[in-house]
Amino acid sequence: AQSVTQLDSHVPVFEEAPVELRCNYSSSVSVYLFWYVQYPNQGLQLLLKYLSGSTLVKGINGFEAEFNKSQTSFHLRKPSVHISDTAEYFCAVSLSGNMLTFGGGTRLMVKP
Amino acid sequence: SAVISQKPSRDICQRGTSLTIQCQVDSQVTMMFWYRQQPGQSLTLIATANQGSEATYESGFVIDKFPISRPNLTFSTLTVSNMSPEDSSIYLCSVDEGWPSGNTIYFGEGSWLTVV
Numbered sequence: 364a365q366s367v368t369q370l371d372s373h374v375p376v377f378e379e380a381p382v383e384l385r386c387n388y389s390s391s392v393s394v395y396l397f398w399y400v401q402y403p404n405q406g407l408q409l410l411l412k413y414l415s416g417s418t419l420v421k422g423i424n425g426f427e428a429e430f431n432k433s434q435t436s437f438h439l440r441k442p443s444v445h446i447s448d449t450a451e452y453f454c455a456v457s458l459s460g461n462m463l464t465f466g467g468g469t470r471l472m473v474k475p
Numbered sequence: 476s477a478v479i480s481q482k483p484s485r486d487i488c489q490r491g492t493s494l495t496i497q498c499q500v501d502s503q504v505t506m507m508f509w510y511r512q513q514p515g516q517s518l519t520l521i522a523t524a525n526q527g528s529e530a531t532y533e534s535g536f537v538i539d540k541f542p543i544s545r546p547n548l549t550f551s552t553l554t555v556s557n558m559s560p561e562d563s564s565i566y567l568c569s570v571d572e573g574w575p576s577g578n579t580i581y582f583g584e585g586s587w588l589t590v591v
Contacts, residue, residue, distance in 0.1 A: 397580065406567060406584035407518075409476075453517060462508065463569075463580055465517045 365390035365456050375472045378446055384439040384469045384472035386428075386454030394456040396437040397463065398428055401451040410452075413437065424448070449473045479583035487589045488558050491566050493553050495554045496586045498568030503548035504545045506571040509541070512585070513564045521566075566567040 370385040388394060398410040411422025418430040428461045437454060452468050455463040479500040488494050497570050498507065506586040507524040522530040522543055530543035544552045572579045 399582070406565075407569075407582040409579065409581060412579060457580070462520055462523065463518070465519075467517045473511075 365394060365447075365458060365464050367454050367456050367464055369452075369466035369469045371469050373470045373472065375474060376443045376444055376460055377474050379443045381442050382440065382444050382448075382471065384452050384454075384471065386439065386466055388435050388437065388454075388456045390435075390456065390458070392458060394458055396428075396430060397455045397457070398422065398426070398437070398439050399453045399455060401453065401468075403450070407453065410439070438462065444471070444473050446473050446475060476571050476579070477504060477581050479568055479570060479581060481566075481568055481583040481586050483586055484584060485587040485589075487591060490559050490590055492554070492558055493554055493556045494558065494588065495552050496566050496568075498547045498551045498583055500570050503570075504570040504572065505548070507545060507551045508569045508571075508580075509543065509551070509553045510567045510569060510582075511564045512567065518567065521553070524553075555588065558588075560590045563588060565589045 366389045368387045376382045396413040399407040400410050401407050410426050412422045413420045413430045421427045426441050430437050451468050453468050454466040457463050480499045481511045482497045509521040510518045511521050520533045521536045522532045524530050524543050524545040526545045542554045565587050567585045568583040569580050
């Protein structure tokens with residue numbers, strides 16, 4: 364079975380600073396990887412996904428993530444955050460591309 | 476991307492009652508899924524809703540508590556039966572958009588249930 368660990372439950376950062384949200388996964392087979400964002404009182408929105416090919420994946424809202432197979436990681440990064448990026452971010456993996464196993468989530472708090 | 480609509484968006488329910496949540500997709504999809512997000516927690520898969528057959532439930536979830544229907548390729552319902560305060564959660568419908576974008580999972584806005 365696969366599992367996902369998001370190493371930081373809360374990440375406070377000042378506006379316009381860079382941020383990295385860490386995600387490590389465990390699986391004995393190849394997986395598909397996803398990052399979702401949940402704004403306060405809203406559902407989940409897909410930020411980006413890695414299915415195959417280039418290990419650097421660019422998503423919406425200026426986010427990107429890099430798949431590192433040797434370190435089984437899929438960290439999410441943004442070079443300059445905005446107040447509007449304050450949200451909960453979830454890393455997820457899938458064996459088949461549809462049923463997702465989620466990490467515990469990271470709450471990004473952007474301060475002015 | 477697929478547009479997913481859930482009803483109700485929010486509800487306050489009395490313990491012991493049941494509530495049915497509807498999920499409507501604007502295109503035909505093969506795979507539909509139901510997730511639960513308890514307060515302050517991550518998401519957990521409840522079941523996969525299969526068109527024309529019984530839903531497939533994950534460990535810890537049973538059909539008697541969470542009956543699911545999937546009458547066609549654009550619609551599914553999840554019923555939360557005999558509710559208790561522990562069932563207070565966000566229930567989210569998701570779909571695999573499939574070919575040609577492939578392996579992309581989209582979520583509805585969720586149904587926020589509070590059981591009192």
